[in-house]
Amino acid sequence: MRPFRYTGDRDNQTMNSTPLDARSLHLRSLVVRGLVGGNRGHVGASMSLIEILRVLYDDVLDYRANEPDWADRDRFILSKGHGCLALYAILADKGYFDASLLDQFCHVEGKLGGHPERGKAPGIEASTGALGHGLSIGVGMALAARAQKRKSRVFVAMGDGEINEGSVWEAALSAGKHKLSNLCAIVDYNKIQSAGFTRDIQNLEPLLDKWQSFGFAAVDVDGHNVGALQQVLRGLPVDGEKPTAIICHTVKGKGIPFAENDPKWHHHAKFTPDQLADLYAAVGNPHEGATQ
Numbered sequence: 001m002r003p004f005r006y007t008g009d010r011d012n013q014t015m016n017s018t019p020l021d022a023r024s025l026h027l028r029s030l031v032v033r034g035l036v037g038g039n040r041g042h043v044g045a046s047m048s049l050i051e052i053l054r055v056l057y058d059d060v061l062d063y064r065a066n067e068p069d070w071a072d073r074d075r076f077i078l079s080k081g082h083g084c085l086a087l088y089a090i091l092a093d094k095g096y097f098d099a100s101l102l103d104q105f106c107h108v109e110g111k112l113g114g115h116p117e118r119g120k121a122p123g124i125e126a127s128t129g130a131l132g133h134g135l136s137i138g139v140g141m142a143l144a145a146r147a148q149k150r151k152s153r154v155f156v157a158m159g160d161g162e163i164n165e166g167s168v169w170e171a172a173l174s175a176g177k178h179k180l181s182n183l184c185a186i187v188d189y190n191k192i193q194s195a196g197f198t199r200d201i202q203n204l205e206p207l208l209d210k211w212q213s214f215g216f217a218a219v220d221v222d223g224h225n226v227g228a229l230q231q232v233l234r235g236l237p238v239d240g241e242k243p244t245a246i247i248c249h250t251v252k253g254k255g256i257p258f259a260e261n262d263p264k265w266h267h268h269a270k271f272t273p274d275q276l277a278d279l280y281a282a283v284g285n286p287h288e289g290a291t292q
Contacts, residue, residue: 197263
């Protein structure tokens, strides 16, 4: 039985209007802080992740920010490592490290690079500079938790362009074989990858059916609807004999009107003063850009 079924527009024509509350805007403001600090970053890929990470860290994951290597913690792997500013924002918000580290994003002397690196900053479970490997790492972690009789769960967030990689589906086959009900694969299905729209580059549909055929209990959800995400993620596992796959229908660049659903904002560098002002205004700080 599916706890939730997304019935909205699968081409993102109406999801742009999903409202953002103060918390979602605050987390986006931390992403903007990192973008400004590095004068670069994956704008679209970070903004589509915010509500997914918010619900995971606010409501679902068992962790200790002051003890990041606690053995019984749940693990979260950001396999789509280019969306790292969203992860850095939530880790800073939760106290894993000071938000001032965002000001040195992508600096030589900084700890926060353009992809997450384990060991550089607390809370990062895996180095995901090369895409397509996070689910394989997650399968290993989930198997280890079972072997060690820990209650730890493993969550892996992937991009829709990323799942063109064959290694993702090899890992999915393994997860299904081992019935890893402590593993949850999350697809940030914003329908745009680095070179354009996924439907034009490598059509993924029927995506839900693909995950089901690999042995997953698969559901889909509006990835910006906090209540819907809570309903799905709090109810895991969907099936006690299967890993779970959650297809999160999202908007690339969500919350930044001029970047939403625009492949040109997959990554951006060297912001103009007007672009900075618009970024700040979008997250509720309309005056910050004036002095940049």
